[in-house]
Amino acid sequence: MHKMIIYGxxxxxxxxxxxxxxxxxxxxxxxxxxxxxxxxKEDGYTAFVSNLNKDENxxxxxxxxxxxxxxxxxxxxxxxxxxxxxxxxxDKNLKIISLSSSKQSDKKMLLAGANKAINPYEIGSxxxxxxxxKPIIFSVLDKILFSNTKIKFGxxxxxxxxxxxxxxxxxxxxxxKLNIIVIGLxxxxxxxxxxxxxxxxxxxxxxxxxxxxxxxxxxxxEELM
Amino acid sequence: MAxxxxLVKFAYSLSSSKKYKSFKRDVWEVLEDxxxxxxxxxxxxxxxxxxxxxxxxxYEIKHYVPPYIYAxxxxxxxxxxxxxxxxxxxxxxxxxxxxxxxEQTQLRSKKSSTWVLLKGALIxxxxxxxxxxxxxxxxxxxxxxxxxxxxxxxxxxxxxxxFRYTQNMNFLFKVFVEKKFEFVTLIILFSFLVFFASTxxxxxxxxxxxxxxxxxxxxxxxxxVTITTVGxxxxxxxxxxxxxxxxxxxxxxxxxxxFTTSIVTTAMTEKxxxxxxxxxxxxxxxxxxxxxxxxxxxxxxxxxxEFKEAKENFVIVDIDSEAIFxxxxxxxxxxxxxxxxxxxLEELNIKNNAKYVLAMTNDDALNLSIILSVKSxxxxxDIIARANAAQSKKKFKIAGASRVLFPYEMASIATIxxxxxxxxxxxxxxxxQEKLKPxxxxxxxxxxxxxSTQVIKKELIDxxxxxxxxxxxxxxxxxxxxxxxxxxxxxxxxxxxxxxxxSDDIASFKNALIKG
Numbered sequence: 025m026h027k028m029i030i031y032g033x034x035x036x037x038x039x040x041x042x043x044x045x046x047x048x049x050x051x052x053x054x055x056x057x058x059x060x061x062x063x064x065k066e067d068g069y070t071a072f073v074s075n076l077n078k079d080e081n082x083x084x085x086x087x088x089x090x091x092x093x094x095x096x097x098x099x100x101x102x103x104x105x106x107x108x109x110x111x112x113x114x115d116k117n118l119k120i121i122s123l124s125s126s127k128q129s130d131k132k133m134l135l136a137g138a139n140k141a142i143n144p145y146e147i148g149s150x151x152x153x154x155x156x157x158k159p160i161i162f163s164v165l166d167k168i169l170f171s172n173t174k175i176k177f178g179x180x181x182x183x184x185x186x187x188x189x190x191x192x193x194x195x196x197x198x199x200x201k202l203n204i205i206v207i208g209l210x211x212x213x214x215x216x217x218x219x220x221x222x223x224x225x226x227x228x229x230x231x232x233x234x235x236x237x238x239x240x241x242x243x244x245x246e247e248l249m
Numbered sequence: 250m251a252x253x254x255x256l257v258k259f260a261y262s263l264s265s266s267k268k269y270k271s272f273k274r275d276v277w278e279v280l281e282d283x284x285x286x287x288x289x290x291x292x293x294x295x296x297x298x299x300x301x302x303x304x305x306x307x308y309e310i311k312h313y314v315p316p317y318i319y320a321x322x323x324x325x326x327x328x329x330x331x332x333x334x335x336x337x338x339x340x341x342x343x344x345x346x347x348x349x350x351x352e353q354t355q356l357r358s359k360k361s362s363t364w365v366l367l368k369g370a371l372i373x374x375x376x377x378x379x380x381x382x383x384x385x386x387x388x389x390x391x392x393x394x395x396x397x398x399x400x401x402x403x404x405x406x407x408x409x410x411x412f413r414y415t416q417n418m419n420f421l422f423k424v425f426v427e428k429k430f431e432f433v434t435l436i437i438l439f440s441f442l443v444f445f446a447s448t449x450x451x452x453x454x455x456x457x458x459x460x461x462x463x464x465x466x467x468x469x470x471x472x473x474v475t476i477t478t479v480g481x482x483x484x485x486x487x488x489x490x491x492x493x494x495x496x497x498x499x500x501x502x503x504x505x506x507x508f509t510t511s512i513v514t515t516a517m518t519e520k521x522x523x524x525x526x527x528x529x530x531x532x533x534x535x536x537x538x539x540x541x542x543x544x545x546x547x548x549x550x551x552x553x554x555e556f557k558e559a560k561e562n563f564v565i566v567d568i569d570s571e572a573i574f575x576x577x578x579x580x581x582x583x584x585x586x587x588x589x590x591x592x593x594l595e596e597l598n599i600k601n602n603a604k605y606v607l608a609m610t611n612d613d614a615l616n617l618s619i620i621l622s623v624k625s626x627x628x629x630x631d632i633i634a635r636a637n638a639a640q641s642k643k644k645f646k647i648a649g650a651s652r653v654l655f656p657y658e659m660a661s662i663a664t665i666x667x668x669x670x671x672x673x674x675x676x677x678x679x680x681x682q683e684k685l686k687p688x689x690x691x692x693x694x695x696x697x698x699x700x701s702t703q704v705i706k707k708e709l710i711d712x713x714x715x716x717x718x719x720x721x722x723x724x725x726x727x728x729x730x731x732x733x734x735x736x737x738x739x740x741x742x743x744x745x746x747x748x749x750x751x752s753d754d755i756a757s758f759k760n761a762l763i764k765g
Binding site for chain 2 (some may be wrong): 140144145146148179203205215219220236
């Protein structure tokens with residue numbers, strides 16, 4: 025059974041489908057335009073003609089029945105907004121990512137219940153800008169994130185039972201013998217960096233972000249449990 | 250023969266004298282160099298001087314003026330004369346022309362007289378003397394000779410002299426030159442109507458019917474006053490034939506007036522646009538190390554914002570006037586020009602002044618054309634192009650773009666990144682954004698030739714409140730070395746440390762590294 029739905033077959037949807045295909049994710053494409061669906065099928069994806077304007081259609085396509093991620097990528101931003109809102113009403117825990125074309129529509133999408141609004145023009149230009157300003161850092165981080173290097177970023181969510189709860193954030197890196205770097209942690213939607221010997225005591229539900237070998241990150245997860 | 254030889258000798262000695270050349274250049278800069286600040290100051294001073302002398306002349310018509318005031322006038326005239334002589338001097342290189350002529354004649358082993366040598370140079374100088382601006386200058390000096398009352402008329406030329414010092418006025422003056430055809434048509438039409446109407450009125454009322462029309466000159470005066478809708482009323486028609494002619498004249502006068510106004514206003518607005526654009530162009534061409542953004546659309550806007558934030562110089566070029574309007578609203582330097590036109594790019598002097606070019610329009614064909622235009626002018630300049638279709642990526646590379654940006658691909662990567670590791674995603678976004686603290690920064694290691702390696706203690710990095718992510722060997726992102734457990738790292742020349750921390754801490758760490 026599929027876990028992800030891409031609504032709409034826009035340029036960005038095509039790219040996302042490509043990436044998901046590479047990661048061997050199970051997803052379907054839903055779009056109201058028959059021509060687009062034909063193209064999607066030609067590209068080798070599972071695709072259905074349907075407009076998700078009605079709740080039945082959303083449920084039929086798998087929302088509330090095991091789908092955890094919905095990409096609202098239609099060319100029509102009003103449709104995206106509508107589908108985002110109706111899907112959020114059906115499922116509180118669904119991850120919804122919506123296409124947006126400006127800062128104003130970013131806000132609208134988030135209000136409608138999207139977890140993240142993606143504006144390809146803004147992301148594209150920002151990434152390029154960063155590359156122009158600091159090429160080495162950008163390439164290093166890019167490599168770590170997207171290619172099959174041994175070094176990766178990892179996230180560890182702290183359970184109540186974890187043995188480091190109450191420990192200082194700046195102590196975590198030293199307390200482990202593994203070759204990892206603690207970047208910081210996210211607590212209540214705020215990111216705290218592990219610099220300046222920060223005086224922060226780790227709480228339950230904080231997400232620690234680390235950098236290191238994939239194996240080391242796995243070992244660290246076990247250590248912290 | 251002796252005069253000729255000494256003349257040539259003198260010319261050579263001038264052309265080899267550095268002092269003479271640099272002095273002449275300085276004078277030229279003050280008098281004629283449009284880009285020079287000195288000229289602007291000088292012009293301002295001259296305008297004040299001209300206004301003062303004009304004021305004195307107007308004042309003395311009805312009032313007694315104490316003699317010392319005339320001293321100011323004399324000083325002003327001396328300044329005017331010196332200024333004119335200066336312009337005369339820098340207008341062309343007399344000695345160069347002589348040398349050129351001399352060498353030419355030597356080459357063809359012809360005999361040359363002093364006259365032949367001087368001829369070309371003299372003609373050039375005379376050309377300057379009789380140029381309109383020089384004539385205005387000379388006429389402006391004339392009213393100084395008081396006994397001739399008629400010369401006071403030339404006082405007006407001092408006002409014209411002011412035009413000389415204001416660039417923008419000169420531009421407006423050109424309006425008349427550019428709309429020559431329209432103005433000539435207008436003048437012909439006008440004179441025809443005036444001639445026609447004055448003939449009618451003179452025929453019907455000139456032989457005693459009207460006391461005020463005694464000559465054809467009166468008839469013309471009446472026609473001009475009427476056709477321009479001024480209508481003083483000192484001469485008015487008394488016969489019914491004359492009144493009929495007046496009615497026709499008034500109606501056609503309205504037409505001519507409307508015609509004139511429309512020509513002048515359209516020409517002026519066009520010219521004003523040009524002046525504005527010219528100002529922007531001169532501003533832009535003075536910028537060093539700017540980024541050229543071609544296309545002010547969805548992506549161009551984001552770039553402009555980022556560059557503004559980072560305090561980098563940038564210039565926007567777009568063919569669409571609406572886009573330029575939007576950019577102007579944000580006070581960006583924006584030019585309405587076709588970015589794929591090599592000439593427009595050349596005017597901006599991108600070869601020497603641009604850091605890189607961003608081709609960011611939503612039209613792939615246009616972007617390709619921009620890449621090729623830039624390459625044709627500045628083959629070594631970096632161009633980054635936006636591809637709107639996946640197939641264009643390869644074509645842009647072939648055309649010579651150093652990097653191709655395909656926004657949908659980047660956005661899809663970012664989406665997946667966000668999905669799989671939301672916390673890491675936000676952490677990376679924070680450290681890459683320069684607005685927020687902390688940031689990630691690169692610290693390049695520079696060592697002198699004797700020392701091949703340097704040891705940096707982890708404690709030192711810690712003491713600045715920084716976190717070391719790793720080292721990019723020789724600045725190569727592929728050779729990224731990463732080890733958190735060593736207490737010290739060994740770096741070579743040109744290695745790059747990648748650090749996270751507050752920007753001021755990173756700056757003081759850099760300082761500490763340099764001092765050792």
